[in-house]
Amino acid sequence: MARPALAPQRRPRSWLPRSLLSRNIALLVALVALTQVCSLSALLHFMQRPRIDRASIIFSDYVKMLDGMLVAMPAAESRAAAARLNARNEAPASSVVAPETNPPHFFRTWQRDVFLEALRRHLPADMPVRWEIMDNDREDEARLWIRVHAGGEPVWIALPMIAETQVSGVTTAIVLSISLALVAALTGWLIQMHLNRPLAELAHAARGVSAGETPAPLPTDGPTEIAEVSRAFNQMTDALCQAEATRALMLAGVSHDIRTPLTKLRLAIAMALPRGTNDSLVAATESYLDTIDTILQQFMDYAGSGEREVPQRGDLNALVGQLVADFAGLGHEFDFEKTALPVFAFRPVAVMRLLMNLMQNAVVYGRSGLSVRTWQAGGFACVCVCDRGNGIRAEELERLKSPFSRGGNARGHSGGTGLGLAIVDRIARQHGGSLTFLDREGGGVEAVVKLSLNPSPFSGAPPRA
Known part of the structure; x- marks a missing residue:
């Protein structure tokens, strides 16, 4: 007893991008960003900070020397010298002890804060420092207010900021980092596009094999890893073709060897029982022989299924109309509802076998409400064979597409092998389409066949020997 197929387990949703292209680009950008962050951190910690610290020492020595000169001078001369430096008794209200950080100018304000911290560390406690921005629209126009001693009284003097406290190379480094990240993303995209091309060809060829087609050999002149996958796929395709050819040859041989006896x-x-001696026995025997012959023919149909037939451009509506007329001549009326279809390439004998199998099933198992309709949808020519049978549902018919599967309502019908729907499904897939079953409204089943109006370029290629 066959076990039911287990549903595939869903893996937890990943935060990573789904495509390999996106993942590689994200990885390259992340690596470049990490290296640039490390480089920038090293630049700030080991180069820029010591440079600012040295500048603060020089600046503090200059301020202390100026304060010492003012203290050493006579009081009158000291106040006169301080006046020439625009000294004030109080610092302006616009000056602050701790200036605010400006996120858009993070590195500029970082260097300013480092400089102020180092300067306060090197100046005496009675010489506080305050910061004033001259123009709110331009933070680079700023000055320091430092309290010194002139004529025995504390006064505030303004000193311009020196160049060492301004941004030096950091902005350039940031721009360079962003540029390198963009270059890395572009490089990753180019590399992945180069890798994706053979992978896309492999996926296309694999879909062709699953549809019963025989693709051309994949090129093996790319990267080593991709070439190895392509060689393995070519070997697999050759093995499948060999197995297919061996199976067809075996079935053809068995059919020939059995039909001869x-x-x-x-x-x-006929010679042992002359006509009129035992007609019922002769009729039963011939019926059994016809059944065996029919079974052999179904095996041959499944083995061939039209792979070697060359596709031809034709009118599918005309083919369906011909079959409807043929069945009507046998006493089985099908309502035919057709919609205009374009002329396209298909294998006429294989498609006729497909339609005959479906219509024969409708006659045998459906018996009433027989109809056929055609239409075009989404690049496919569609044919629907309908009946009003009540012996089997659509979901069971889907299972019967597997070879040698027969439904419960087929037990009373001799001469079948369970290959009819398998042949139909195989021919549909060879034409880039599909076979599906639907429960018909009001009872019965609808068998819907889709045939691609633009078949694969290698779908008509015969199997390789």
């Missing part, structure tokens, strides 16, 4: 058996029966 069947013919002799018919002749022996």
